[in-house]
Amino acid sequence: MSLGIAVSGISIIQGNPKIDPGLFAAELSVIDKGPYELNRVQKISAITFIKALSDAGIILDEGNRKGIAIFLGNSYSIEEFKNNFSRSYKNTKPGLVNPSIFAFTTANSIASWLAVQFGARGINLTFTNGCVSSSQAIIAGCDSLISGKADMAIAGGVSLVCEDFKDKFYKCGFKYEFAGFLVLERKKSAIGAGRRPRITIEDFRQGFLSQANIEKLSNRKLPNELEDYRHYSDIKCVLTHLGNSLGENKFSYLNDSLGNAFSAAGVLGVSRVNKGNCVFFDVDSYGAYAALKINAE
Numbered sequence: 526m527s528l529g530i531a532v533s534g535i536s537i538i539q540g541n542p543k544i545d546p547g548l549f550a551a552e553l554s555v556i557d558k559g560p561y562e563l564n565r566v567q568k569i570s571a572i573t574f575i576k577a578l579s580d581a582g583i584i585l586d587e588g589n590r591k592g593i594a595i596f597l598g599n600s601y602s603i604e605e606f607k608n609n610f611s612r613s614y615k616n617t618k619p620g621l622v623n624p625s626i627f628a629f630t631t632a633n634s635i636a637s638w639l640a641v642q643f644g645a646r647g648i649n650l651t652f653t654n655g656c657v658s659s660s661q662a663i664i665a666g667c668d669s670l671i672s673g674k675a676d677m678a679i680a681g682g683v684s685l686v687c688e689d690f691k692d693k694f695y696k697c698g699f700k701y702e703f704a705g706f707l708v709l710e711r712k713k714s715a716i717g718a719g720r721r722p723r724i725t726i727e728d729f730r731q732g733f734l735s736q737a738n739i740e741k742l743s744n745r746k747l748p749n750e751l752e753d754y755r756h757y758s759d760i761k762c763v764l765t766h767l768g769n770s771l772g773e774n775k776f777s778y779l780n781d782s783l784g785n786a787f788s789a790a791g792v793l794g795v796s797r798v799n800k801g802n803c804v805f806f807d808v809d810s811y812g813a814y815a816a817l818k819i820n821a822e
């Protein structure tokens with residue numbers, strides 16, 4: 526039985542190596558900054574969020590805001606903000622109380638800020654567990670629709686170049702900045718609202734591979750979990766993203782700079798499918814995986 530989750534909007538922004546938020550001055554001018562200037566991860570996330578909704582032809586209003594959930598994969602980009610904050614804190618030596626809570630130093634800060642900024646009153650959650658973060662965000666978005674906890678889910682990821690860890694990050698594959706969001710909704714709802722689904726997510730699964738199956742991937746062989754999934758239905762191809770260390774083996778349909786460089790590779794992989802049924806398989810260096818069975822219409 527198909528899940529029938531429609532991808533009705535896609536937004537992808539990429540930089541080589543960095544994204545210039547100045548290119549989106551008009552869009553950023555409508556963002557409520559409050560008393561502070563936005564940091565780069567806020568800017569990039571907000572722009573991608575806006576463009577995904579625009580691509581789907583969706584205008585936020587009081588009628589739909591309460592049913593919108595946000596799921597974001599964000600592996601490392603908040604670390605730069607934390608480092609800058611720590612330097613400022615050490616230099617100023619302010620008087621504090623115990624316990625003290627600092628805004629934008631928690632893992633969920635970006636998804637929660639997007640929810641507050643755009644008035645989305647559904648669930649908001651940020652995944653920060655490595656290369657599969659964005660694929661897991663997409664699965665969480667699907668699950669929220671299936672369970673009836675959301676009417677619409679904005680799911681995707683952002684990965685920004687972190688200046689303080691540049692050399693270390695470059696060694697493990699983070700050479701480019703990337704942000705991407707998908708607008709997810711039940712296919713019946715999308716069609717009823719006059720939106721043509723770009724992609725349909727038919728099924729998903731996630732879990733952990735054994736060490737033996739990680740080695741199979743390194744030797745360019747599909748793990749048992751994926752072989753079983755592949756023959757489940759009429760699958761035309763398998764798109765595989767192997768995380769940043771495994772990616773050097775080139776067993777991947779996304780083995781160019783785009784597919785190998787981003788924690789948000791799940792978003793890129795789904796959006797690049799152009800015909801027929803496909804399995805997108807995302808796995809990190811530790812064996813955590815997410816599989817999406819998709820159909821581009």
